[in-house]
Amino acid sequence: MSTDTDNEGKTTRITRKGQVTIPKELREEFGLEEGDELRWEKTEEGIRVRKTTRSAGRGMLVDDDVPEEKREEMAEEMGSEIREKRRSEWQP
Known part of the structure; x- marks a missing residue:
């Protein structure tokens, strides 16, 4: 389940197994579908998630x-x- 935090984004919780749900609005906006791969990148600001190419x-x-x-x-x-x-x- 996602909840609004502010105009910048959504929040979700990490499950015991380390899984996260990507909010539907973001999946649709960025064309993310089952089977797509995401890359987790460590940055100075924190974590950035990008769809792999x-x-x-x-x-x-x-x-x-x-x-x-x-x-x-x-x-x-x-x-x-x-x-x-x-x-x-x-x-x-």
Whole structure:
């Protein structure tokens, strides 16, 4: 269960098993779905959570001079298309 803290975010609790629920609003806003991987990064400000980009094969078909930001955008678009295709294949 999530609760509002202020205009900046939501809070959730960690279970005994160390699991956390990502609030529905954030899952929808950032396109997070079952099976997606998240990266937990330690920063000077605390912990930052980011969706992984699964970079192992990334860039193979993209010119070296394409900025990282554009690569991320392209990967997100491709990921959305793949998820949509999977969804349509699983629906009767």
